Amino acid sequence: MRITQGAFSFLPDLSDEQIRAQIDYALRQGWALAVEFTEDPHPRNTYWEMWGMPMFDVQDAAAVLYEVNACRRAYPGRYIRLNAFDATRGFETVRLSFIVQRPEQEPHFELTRSEGPGRRVRYSMRTIGAGRG
Amino acid sequence: MQPTGQEQSAQGVDLQALLAEARVNEVLEQLDAELVGLAPVKQRVREISAFLLVARAREMLGIQSETPSMHMCFTGNPGTGKTTVATRMADILQRLGCIRRSSVVAVTRDDLVGQYIGHTAPKTKEVLKRAMGGVLFIDEAYYLYRPENERDYGQEAIEILLQVMEANRSDLVVILAGYKERMQTFFSANPGVYSRIAHHIDFPDYSAAELLQIAEIMAQRMRYRFDDESRATMQRYIQRRIRRPNFSNARSIRNALDRARLRQANRLFECAAAGERTRAEELTLIHAQDLLASRVFRGDAE
Secondary structure, three states, X not given: OXXXXXXXXXXXXXXXXXXXXXXXXXXXXXXXXXXXXXXXOOXXXXXXXXXXXXXXOOOOHHHHHHXXXXXXXXXXXXXXXXXXXXXXXXXXXXXXXXXXXXXXXOOEEEEEEEEOHHHOEEEEEEEEOOOOO | OOOOHHHHHHHOOOHHHHHHHHOHHHHHHHHHHHOOOOHHHHHHHHHHHXXXXXXXXXXXXXXXXXXXXXXXXXXXXXXXXXXXXXXXXXXXXXXXXXXXXXXXEEEOHHHHOOOOOOOHHHHHHHHHHHHOOOEEEEEOHHHHOOOOOOOOOHHHHHHHHHHHHHHOOOOOEEEEEEOHHHHHHHHHHOHHHHHOXXXXXXXXXXXXXXXXXXXXXXXXXXXXXEOHHHHHHHHHHHHHHHHOOOOOHHHHHHHHHHHHHHXXXXXXXXXXXXXXXXXXXXXXXXXXXXXXXXXXXXXXXX
């Protein structure tokens, strides 16, 4: 199942050139980029593993792409995303986030039903097949 | 429709127009005007700009070629203008489309090498990332390599540097700088570094006449002036200073001027205390006695 999270996720995967253009845009806005990766793209898995520190003093897209590629080499079968953090007062949050790598075979989700006290039914979602890639 | 390579080569390119478009001449002229002497350096800078321009023209005509390696090494004694030329070089490289920004990130060993195991690699990478898209200027690069300590982390920094210099050629231009002899020892110990640097530029020492010219330009920039007597004194000062230890070319001249300004201020103050009115031209004049008070002239009587 194709995971649709963050910006551009309904589009075909971005090429490196397109990724570079997006990074350029983010840098022009003065946002700091960070690379993150995960095995489990569960919607509730908000905090992915950090690949190094957010790059606050980087001024060129090449440096960000360099880190993206280093992460791709280290974790070829995982999800990798780029977050662009806006530090301006009032925002202080991620303004742009998009996936730059997905595993060849993406996991899917399963809805599980469990019965609680008083026959109350609880639903939860579980990732199936994560980490196979 | 894109014209094919053949059609274009029939058209040819106007190198002059390309040159004007890149506005490189401005920087070259600025280099000529600002820096006294250094003829071989200026020549090399011209050659490099011509080369890059031709590379650009070739690209426009669709002649395939690899990205030229623009890493450089500036060798020369202290105060010969290595840092200044590096800044200008960044301007030229940016105008010729070799790098994207004309920024220079200047670092030394301390910025690249860590203090404990595992500290160096992230530190070096951090610096490299910060410099990407522009010029990384490594001053006194030979300190990176310490042969007396085989577990020195400098080697690790050199390896990462080489890797990035090779793989990210189009993103980063590295300029190493340092004294000539020590750079040579550094290169003989690290032949990999030597072979990855295309342009080795040697900065010659300034002659006494050039140093005097530099002194005049510096004084002018600080809005001071010499009269005939103090100019002659400056000349004598330079001749003596060159022979003294720790002579560092233009930097020594700058320091001498700074000290002369200090003495001039003091002299004017003493005159004022004696009840004299200070005239405007006195404020800008560096008198011979401001220079004669220098340590360099001491021991003359003997």
